[in-house]
Amino acid sequence: MTDREIPRIVSARWDLADGHTLERYRETGGYAALEKAVTTMTPAQVHEEVKAASLLGRGGAGFPAGVKWGFTPPGVFPRYLVVNGDESEPGTYKDRIIMERDPHLLIEGVLLACYAIGAAQAFLYVRGEMALAQERLAQALNDAYAAGLIGRNILGSDFSVDVVLHWGAGAYIVGEETALIESLEGLRGMPRLKPPFFPAAKGLYMQPTVVNNVETLSNLPWIVANGGAAFADLGAESSKGTRLFAVSGHVRNPGVFEVEFGTTTFRDVIFGERYADGIRDGNRLKAFIPGGASAPWFYEEHLDLPLEAGAVGAAGSMLGSGAIVVMDETTDAVKAAWRIVRFFARESCGKCTPCREGTAWLEKILRRILDGHGRPADVDKLLDICDNISPSITFPPKQTTICPLGPSAVSPIASAIMRFRDEFYAYCGGGEITVPVNGKAYLSTPPTVGANP
Amino acid sequence: MARFTDENVAIAEEIIARYPRKRSALIPLLHLAQEQDGYVTEEAMEHIAELVGITPAEVLGTASFYEMFKREPVGEYLVNVCTNISCMLLGGEELLHHLENRLGIKAGETTPDGKFTLEDVECIAACTEAPCLQVNYRYFYRVTPERADQLVEDLRAGKLSHEVPRHGVLSRVRQVLPENRAGVAPPDRNVEPAWLARNETATEGDT
Ligand SMILES: Cc1cc2nc3c(=O)[nH]c(=O)nc-3n(C[C@H](O)[C@H](O)[C@H](O)COP(=O)(O)O)c2cc1C
Ligand code: SF4
Numbered sequence: 001m002t003d004r005e006i007p008r009i010v011s012a013r014w015d016l017a018d019g020h021t022l023e024r025y026r027e028t029g030g031y032a033a034l035e036k037a038v039t040t041m042t043p044a045q046v047h048e049e050v051k052a053a054s055l056l057g058r059g060g061a062g063f064p065a066g067v068k069w070g071f072t073p074p075g076v077f078p079r080y081l082v083v084n085g086d087e088s089e090p091g092t093y094k095d096r097i098i099m100e101r102d103p104h105l106l107i108e109g110v111l112l113a114c115y116a117i118g119a120a121q122a123f124l125y126v127r128g129e130m131a132l133a134q135e136r137l138a139q140a141l142n143d144a145y146a147a148g149l150i151g152r153n154i155l156g157s158d159f160s161v162d163v164v165l166h167w168g169a170g171a172y173i174v175g176e177e178t179a180l181i182e183s184l185e186g187l188r189g190m191p192r193l194k195p196p197f198f199p200a201a202k203g204l205y206m207q208p209t210v211v212n213n214v215e216t217l218s219n220l221p222w223i224v225a226n227g228g229a230a231f232a233d234l235g236a237e238s239s240k241g242t243r244l245f246a247v248s249g250h251v252r253n254p255g256v257f258e259v260e261f262g263t264t265t266f267r268d269v270i271f272g273e274r275y276a277d278g279i280r281d282g283n284r285l286k287a288f289i290p291g292g293a294s295a296p297w298f299y300e301e302h303l304d305l306p307l308e309a310g311a312v313g314a315a316g317s318m319l320g321s322g323a324i325v326v327m328d329e330t331t332d333a334v335k336a337a338w339r340i341v342r343f344f345a346r347e348s349c350g351k352c353t354p355c356r357e358g359t360a361w362l363e364k365i366l367r368r369i370l371d372g373h374g375r376p377a378d379v380d381k382l383l384d385i386c387d388n389i390s391p392s393i394t395f396p397p398k399q400t401t402i403c404p405l406g407p408s409a410v411s412p413i414a415s416a417i418m419r420f421r422d423e424f425y426a427y428c429g430g431g432e433i434t435v436p437v438n439g440k441a442y443l444s445t446p447p448t449v450g451a452n453p
Numbered sequence: 454m455a456r457f458t459d460e461n462v463a464i465a466e467e468i469i470a471r472y473p474r475k476r477s478a479l480i481p482l483l484h485l486a487q488e489q490d491g492y493v494t495e496e497a498m499e500h501i502a503e504l505v506g507i508t509p510a511e512v513l514g515t516a517s518f519y520e521m522f523k524r525e526p527v528g529e530y531l532v533n534v535c536t537n538i539s540c541m542l543l544g545g546e547e548l549l550h551h552l553e554n555r556l557g558i559k560a561g562e563t564t565p566d567g568k569f570t571l572e573d574v575e576c577i578a579a580c581t582e583a584p585c586l587q588v589n590y591r592y593f594y595r596v597t598p599e600r601a602d603q604l605v606e607d608l609r610a611g612k613l614s615h616e617v618p619r620h621g622v623l624s625r626v627r628q629v630l631p632e633n634r635a636g637v638a639p640p641d642r643n644v645e646p647a648w649l650a651r652n653e654t655a656t657e658g659d660t
């Protein structure tokens with residue numbers, strides 16, 4: 001972590017009681033970037049700034065936003081912008097805070113994106129269970145329309161766009177971008193097979209569609225106001241700017257922190273006094289999930305890795321959706337794995353056999369083990385099922401399915417079994433492991449010296 | 454009850470008009486039906502089918518995919534306790550069991566007086582505030598067993614009716630698309646948005 005002053009790009013108004021109002025938003029510099037863009041910049045120039053910023057998507061896949069925007073085929077209109085506010089990856093908590101406490105920041109980001117890509121309509125898809133976020137956004141949209149900031153001839157210019165608030169009704173899989181589009185078309189939220197079509201070319205109504213996450217878009221006002229270079233000046237390697245991380249679980253001060261991307265380490269956010277402040281009750285760290293339930297687990301030997309997409313990827317896991325879940329020594333690894341797998345089993349959309357059947361069997365076997373009926377053969381059987389869902393148990397996982405949900409269920413199991421085998425043996429009365437496991441984080445071994453700081 | 458009231462038909466038509474294709478309004482309309490009746494009735498699904506121009510079976514097909522749409526009456530208060538990983542680590546399961554005992558029902562059931570339905574749910578995006586729950590999708594953070602008891606009492610006594618509307622009422626603020634709306638962009642008309650012409654002008658100017 002560097003010592004220089006790091007701007008709060010997406011959390012600047014979180015401490016204000018009225019940060020969600022148009023009045024306070026404008027008083028604190030809001031909509032200045034929109035005005036700058038429509039009065040002094042061409043759409044291509046806005047796009048260039050976002051490219052220069054190297055803004056990585058914050059929804060999970062970490063794809064550069066500027067590059068994705070460039071995939072829309074020229075000359076094909078209308079184009080749509082779909083905002084992914086479905087936040088439901090276990091451990092992930094940040095998009096909802098932006099929508100509740102700073103809805104205009106998101107709206108301004110949406111408008112800038114529409115301006116740059118030439119989208120004539122934007123759909124803001126908010127998770128169904130988030131009633132307050134829906135209320136805050138509805139109010140913010142109504143106020144922004146009344147102020148001439150959205151709609152026809154925005155700020156008196158030739159830029160016209162509608163932002164339509166839409167919301168879901170409870171289904172994790174709808175967060176996957178093609179499922180989100182299906183849902184927005186009024187269908188069951190099941191992912192589309194891709195290739196052949198990617199949303200940028202053929203998405204909503206088979207028209208060019210950019211899907212971006214709430215946090216991703218909320219960075220745009222700052223980038224346009226300060227320039228892409230200033231954003232890229234923060235962070236390191238491929239990970240620029242700042243980023244929100246939710247640190248939950250067995251820590252003294254769980255919270256959502258905006259930190260410099262790429263330079264801050266896991267140790268900083270988990271143990272730093274300004275952040276999660278260490279493990280509760282003076283306990284020892286057992287494991288932590290670095291990027292949401294789909295990510296392979298990390299351990300104390302990973303604490304000094306920077307929160308940098310490339311470095312975390314090279315160590316065999318991912319930063320995913322910025323969700324760090326900390327487990328202390330009192331955690332039952334078998335139970336933790338079961339709970340995460342139950343999530344995937346419940347949320348599988350059912351389209352692909354390896355996911356639908358595989359996650360269901362993994363959950364049943366783990367439940368049986370927890371209920372005291374585990375057998376020695378179960379440990380290998382669990383890995384064998386994992387190997388069927390995602391051959392050779394690598395990371396990133398090989399995909400036998402339409403979307404990555406099924407293969408994600410392999411992470412908690414391979415993590416728990418490879419590191420905490422003895423706990424499985426204690427439940428199952430032993431067991432031999434014959435299925436090869438290849439993911440780097442799964443094979444990580446504890447350091448011989450060095451303990452919990 | 455069950456088909457949309459005249460007032461809700463007007464709202465429904467306004468919602469439908471926001472989308473390039475009518476069917477996109479399906480989920481918002483199912484929420485509207487649930488807001489009117491507390492759950493989604495068969496008659497409402499038939500009415501939605503008429504409004505959107507698809508079959509009732511297609512409406513059911515979509516509705517049945519999504520967990521929030523209840524096709525049977527549920528309690529006035531739907532209590533969703535998160536037991537996913539961050540909450541599990543800090544007592545989410547124990548909180549659920551405490552409420553099961555307190556209400557005398559299992560997760561998935563409704564109390565005989567129709568006041569409470571209890572559910573064991575997946576992550577609700579409040580992981581740093583574990584263990585947490587929602588009542589009719591309003592959040593309660595860091596809930597201890599004592600706070601849970603108090604919450605049940607307060608809900609029974611109607612003390613929280615301001616913060617927690619009855620089941621079905623989701624957003625109490627509706628978006629209204631006013632006069633200065635840009636208008637729907639129909640997918641079958643290839644028209645370049647006016648402001649993109651600025652790119653051409655700028656390039657010409659540069660050369
Ligand atoms: C199973 C699954 C669930 C997902 N859930 C979300 C989500 O809740 N929110 C989100 O922004 N992206 C989610 N994503 C990622 C989206 O597919 C997509 O990559 C993202 O919204 C793109 O936005 P970004 O490039 O700005 O990150 C999910 C992906 C998968 C496979
Ligand atoms: S992997 Fe699972 S969730 Fe994804 S499309 Fe296949 S069945 Fe559905």
Ligand code: FES
Binds near residue numbers: 091538585
């Ligand atoms: S795990 Fe309970 S809110 Fe996320």
